[in-house]
Amino acid sequence: MLVAFAVFSMLSISSSARPGSGAIGGRASFEGTPAKAHTIDMSMEPSCAKQYAKPMSAENVVTGPDNALENVVVYISAGVPDDSTPPQPAMLTQKGCRYAPHILAFQVNQDFQIVNEDQTSHNIHPLPSNNREWNKMQPPGAPPIEDKYARAEFIPVKCNIHPWMKGTLAVMKNSHYAITAGDGDFKLPNLPPGNYTITAWHESYGEQTQEVTITGSEVKTVNFVFKAKAY
Amino acid sequence: MRVLKLTEFVLLAVGLLAAAGSAAAQESHIGRWTGHTDAGKPLYFRYCWGCHGVRGDGNGENAPYLNIMPRNFVAATFKCRSTPTGTLPTDEDLANSIQRGLVNSNMPSWSALTGQQRADLVAFIKTFSPRWNSDKAGDPIHVPAEPAVNLEGIKRGKEIFTKQECWKCHGTEGRGDGPSAASLTDNSNLPIRPFDFESGSRFKCGTSNDDLYKIFMTGVDGTPMPSFVDVLKPNEAWDLVHYLRTLQVKRKSPELRLWESTKEGAEIVRAAKFAGTPTGSGVN
Numbered sequence: 001m002l003v004a005f006a007v008f009s010m011l012s013i014s015s016s017a018r019p020g021s022g023a024i025g026g027r028a029s030f031e032g033t034p035a036k037a038h039t040i041d042m043s044m045e046p047s048c049a050k051q052y053a054k055p056m057s058a059e060n061v062v063t064g065p066d067n068a069l070e071n072v073v074v075y076i077s078a079g080v081p082d083d084s085t086p087p088q089p090a091m092l093t094q095k096g097c098r099y100a101p102h103i104l105a106f107q108v109n110q111d112f113q114i115v116n117e118d119q120t121s122h123n124i125h126p127l128p129s130n131n132r133e134w135n136k137m138q139p140p141g142a143p144p145i146e147d148k149y150a151r152a153e154f155i156p157v158k159c160n161i162h163p164w165m166k167g168t169l170a171v172m173k174n175s176h177y178a179i180t181a182g183d184g185d186f187k188l189p190n191l192p193p194g195n196y197t198i199t200a201w202h203e204s205y206g207e208q209t210q211e212v213t214i215t216g217s218e219v220k221t222v223n224f225v226f227k228a229k230a231y
Numbered sequence: 232m233r234v235l236k237l238t239e240f241v242l243l244a245v246g247l248l249a250a251a252g253s254a255a256a257q258e259s260h261i262g263r264w265t266g267h268t269d270a271g272k273p274l275y276f277r278y279c280w281g282c283h284g285v286r287g288d289g290n291g292e293n294a295p296y297l298n299i300m301p302r303n304f305v306a307a308t309f310k311c312r313s314t315p316t317g318t319l320p321t322d323e324d325l326a327n328s329i330q331r332g333l334v335n336s337n338m339p340s341w342s343a344l345t346g347q348q349r350a351d352l353v354a355f356i357k358t359f360s361p362r363w364n365s366d367k368a369g370d371p372i373h374v375p376a377e378p379a380v381n382l383e384g385i386k387r388g389k390e391i392f393t394k395q396e397c398w399k400c401h402g403t404e405g406r407g408d409g410p411s412a413a414s415l416t417d418n419s420n421l422p423i424r425p426f427d428f429e430s431g432s433r434f435k436c437g438t439s440n441d442d443l444y445k446i447f448m449t450g451v452d453g454t455p456m457p458s459f460v461d462v463l464k465p466n467e468a469w470d471l472v473h474y475l476r477t478l479q480v481k482r483k484s485p486e487l488r489l490w491e492s493t494k495e496g497a498e499i500v501r502a503a504k505f506a507g508t509p510t511g512s513g514v515n
Contacts, residue, residue: 044410121396123457127418133308134317135450137457139395145461147317160455161399163414 020192022214026221027184028072028200032228034061040164047119048097048162058164059102060204061228068184069226071103072202073154073170075177076188077209079196083174085109089146092157092167094122094138099157099167103179103203107172108152113144121161126169128155135160154201168203200224255364257357259322264350266322271355274348282337287359299336300419304359308418308453311436316450316458318369319362325353327437334433374444375465380473380486382493388474391467400425400455404503405478418453425456429503431481443472480504 037057042049049055062070090106092099095117106112114124116138124145125135131149138145149155152173159165170177178186188198191214199209205226212220259266275283284291287304294301302309311328312320326349332340341349357363378384392398400415402408405428417423426434436446448468450458463471476486477496480503490496 121399123455125455125457129306132317133306133418133452134315135452135455135457136316137395137459137462139462142462160415160457161396161411163411 019190020214021217022191022193023187023189023219024076024191024196024198024212024214024222025185025187025219026074026223028069028074028180028186028202028224028226029067029184030063030069030205030226030228031067033230034063034228035231037061042097042162042164045097045120045162051096056096056098059098060166062102062182064182064184066184068180068182069202069205070180070182070184072180072184072186072200072224072226073103073105073177074180074186074188074198074200074224075105075170075172076174076191077197077199079194080174080176080191083107083176086175089113091115091144092169094118094124094159094165097122097159097162097165099165101167101179103168103170105170105172105177105179107175109148109150111146111148112169113146114138115144116140116142122159122165123161124157125160126155126157128153131155131171154203170201198222200226202226204229255358257354257363259326259350259353259357261322261326261350261353262346264347266347266350266352266354268351268354268358271351271353274344274352275355278341278344279352287356293337297337299333299423300421301338304356307360307362310451310453311446312369312449312452313371313374313445314369314449315372315460316452319366321368321371322350322353325356326350329353331437333435335435372445372448372460373465374441374448375469377440377444377472378466378469380489382489384470385473385477385486385490385496387467388470388472391463391471392474395459395462395471401428404499405429405475415455417455423454428475428478429480431479440472440476443475444468447471478503 039055039057041055064070085107089111090104092104092112092114094115097118104112116122119140121137121139123135123137127133128149130151130153136145149171152171155169155171157167157169176188176191178188180186193214193216196212196214197209198212199207201207208224208226210222212222214220256268280291282291282293282297282301283289283304284294289301289303291301307319309320312324314320314324329341329349329352332338398409399411400409402412407425407427409425412425415423415425434442434446436442436451448458448460450456473486476484477490480487480500491500
């Protein structure tokens with residue numbers, strides 16, 4: 001009975017503590033011709049408009065060279081246990097009447113903070129389906145707004161005063177996630193051997209999943225190609 | 232009467248059980264009344280389900296014809312609360328909404344129901360969302376005693392209205408025609424207009440100065456109206472309440488009378504009354 005207990009406790013400790021040395025890497029790209037991103041007219045908010053030498057483009061589809069697709073959230077949706085919550089808060093900054101980063105990824109129950117670096121008030125209105133909806137005003141110079149979410153979800157966030165401001169809070173179940181930048185590349189390291197389901201999510205082009213198996217310390221390549229939409 | 236076949240009977244029984252609500256039975260406590268789910272259920276299916284739907288999700292038979300959609304009890308996000316934004320309302324908040332109705336929407340005042348019936352309805356409504364099992368109602372925000380109305384307070388309230396940028400949605404005269412007003416959408420992405428103070432209408436969530444205090448301090452969840460409780464101190468909030476009453480130029484109030492007795496106030500009120508029809512359809 002003691003032996004069984006010892007073996008059980010060893011097994012349960014090892015499944016969450018061993019980081020693993022395999023990895024999944026790849027690239028997110030699009031095929032076809034994306035719609036031309038429309039420019040944002042910020043003239044109703046001169047304190048923000050003047051921060052842009054030329055007007056900003058809408059960020060629902062951001063592309064890079066060689067058909068790279070930016071702002072794709074790639075994460076492991078099955079095959080890893082949920083991770084413990086990181087202690088440091090994730091930060092969303094409102095600057096130039098824009099959310100930086102455009103997509104903020106953090107874990108379930110991890111604190112996140114929202115700061116306002118503009119000279120105008122913003123109201124922060126996340127619109128979850130599976131978490132609490134709230135709406136708070138944040139004038140310039142106000143302290144950061146802090147909160148956290150209990151369930152994994154992609155939550156659109158907007159400012160009602162400035163209707164072009166759109167972002168996403170990507171609440172993740174575990175720590176294995178990455179967001180593609182201008183080259184479209186992503187890497188998910190520290191994976192022990194196992195069967196994984198990876199999901200790639202783009203706010204306009206939808207979601208795709210692929211299955212991957214890691215057997216040792218190799219880097220498996222997985223690429224996601226999204227169909228561009230004409231409008 | 233046609234006798235149901237066994238399969239039809241089983242399906243009907245399952246359907247009825249499923250429609251009975253997703254959460255365990257609830258109680259409500261409002262004043263001297265205690266409400267019970269099983270007493271509220273027949274009331275709901277007599278009075279409420281036509282708009283609010285069999286599943287309580289706001290998709291009743293009448294819903295496609297309504298401009299402002301009926302409340303979705305499954306999502307459990309409520310406009311009219313005494314509790315902070317993002318938290319559940321108290322039982323009394325829900326009973327008040329039923330009794331008062333929501334003005335300028337299709338939710339009528341159910342003052343014809345007794346207090347016990349409203350308490351039973353609140354208990355039943357709370358079974359539509361599992362949130363009522365996992366979360367407690369928020370702590371009502373503290374509303375300090377209202378200070379006496381005076382001109383300095385109204386003038387401070389006017390500065391707050393400008394500094395907090397209320398005018399960006401509500402407009403400088405509070406007509407709901409600010410620069411951001413036309414682009415506002417609610418949490419279902421349907422267009423929504425900010426409150427038009429000039430119309431003199433009652434507020435969606437009440438009529439008194441206390442109600443107005445709670446409206447902007449707790450925010451109107453599900454709409455673009457945010458909560459100001461972290462941004463305004465209580466005395467600032469009361470100054471804003473008194474100033475907002477002066478924007479309701481068609482409604483007699485002590486604040487308006489005091490404001491009109493000054494040269495500045497009299498000019499502003501005269502201009503507001505003269506300006507003609509407000510923009511938009513007038514739906515608040």
